[in-house]
Amino acid sequence: EPEVTQTPSHQVTQMGQEVILRCVPISNHLYFYWYRQILGQKVEFLVSFYNNEISEKSEIFDDQFSVERPDGSNFTLKIRSTKLEDSAMYFCASSDGYRSAFFGQGTRLTVV
Amino acid sequence: SQQGEEDPQALSIQEGENATMNCSYKTSINNLQWYRQNSGRGLVHLILIRSNEREKHSGRLRVTLDTSKKSSSLLITASRAADTASYFCATAGDTGTASKLTFGTGTRLQVTL
Numbered sequence: 565e566p567e568v569t570q571t572p573s574h575q576v577t578q579m580g581q582e583v584i585l586r587c588v589p590i591s592n593h594l595y596f597y598w599y600r601q602i603l604g605q606k607v608e609f610l611v612s613f614y615n616n617e618i619s620e621k622s623e624i625f626d627d628q629f630s631v632e633r634p635d636g637s638n639f640t641l642k643i644r645s646t647k648l649e650d651s652a653m654y655f656c657a658s659s660d661g662y663r664s665a666f667f668g669q670g671t672r673l674t675v676v
Numbered sequence: 677s678q679q680g681e682e683d684p685q686a687l688s689i690q691e692g693e694n695a696t697m698n699c700s701y702k703t704s705i706n707n708l709q710w711y712r713q714n715s716g717r718g719l720v721h722l723i724l725i726r727s728n729e730r731e732k733h734s735g736r737l738r739v740t741l742d743t744s745k746k747s748s749s750l751l752i753t754a755s756r757a758a759d760t761a762s763y764f765c766a767t768a769g770d771t772g773t774a775s776k777l778t779f780g781t782g783t784r785l786q787v788t789l
Contacts (some may be wrong), residue, residue: 595774607719607764620776623788655719661774664709669718 566590570656570668577646577675585641585671587656596639597641597657597665598631600624607655646675682765688786692714696750697783699765706768706775708741710750713762713782722750722763724772755787 571587573589577583589596611621613631630642638659643650653672657665683700686725699708710722725732725741726746732739738751752759762784766777 581775582780597776599779607766607777609776609778612773612774612776653716657777659774664721664724665777666709666721667711667719672716 566666568656568658568666568668570671570672573669574672575654575674576664577623577673578654579675580645580646581597583634583643583644583646583673585654585656585673586637587641587658587668588637589639589656589658590660590666593658595619595659595665596631596633597659598641599657599667600652600657601657602652604644610641613645646673648675651675678762678784679782682763682783684783685781686784686786688788689755691757691787692757693755693785693787695785697750697763697765697785698751699748699750700782701748701765701767701778701780702746703767703769705743708739708748709766709768709777710737710739711764711779713764713768715761719749719764752785755785757789759785760787 568633571586592624596613599607609622611625612619628644632640652676653670655670659665702756707724707726709724713719723734723739725739728772736753741748762782764782769775
């Protein structure tokens with residue numbers, strides 16, 4: 565079965581550093597998403613991406629965040645200057661627009 | 677309260693028993709989905725029910741949707757220890773299946789032998 569792949573599985577970074585989280589969505593999917601889950605809390609929507617542009621973003625997705633689809637396969641989330649409160653599990657998801665979204669296994673980001 | 681709240685927050689049952697989890701939401705939806713998350717791991721899609729459906733089955737899972745009450749339930753029959761996980765409902769807005777998902781707070785299910 566096709567799957568969404570995220571790398572790395574765990575990233576530790578110092579406060580103020582930039583991080584890039586990578587995702588390879590399912591190949592024929594057109595809609596891409598990032599969500600995050602702070603430990604012990606609910607999964608929160610960050611941003612959706614379609615046709616090479618952001619289609620929707622949440623209040624969390626401020627100027628420190630950006631997304632990119634640099635080539636035909638990767639979808640990245642960049643956090644420019646990480647804060648302690650950015651520590652969370654980040655999930656990438658993709659969808660063909662007709663069925664449910666498929667989620668990756670997540671990247672656990674720890675900001676120290 | 678927020679969109680997508682499950683109850684109970686935690687549920688402990690013995691293997692072989694049925695587990696029922698409930699979810700309430702506030703806004704109009706295109707569909708409602710249930711996901712499972714093993715501790716610290718990814719989200720596994722279980723089942724999707726559309727707003728014009730009332731009940732759906734998949735293996736040992738039964739989902740109901742009552743749009744008049746803005747609520748859904750997930751029933752896991754004949755539970756197994758491997759069903760131990762957190763279960764989340766997630767609603768997709770009325771812009772369609774591609775719209776963002778709004779997740780609930782989750783139910784932690786513990787199935788003991």
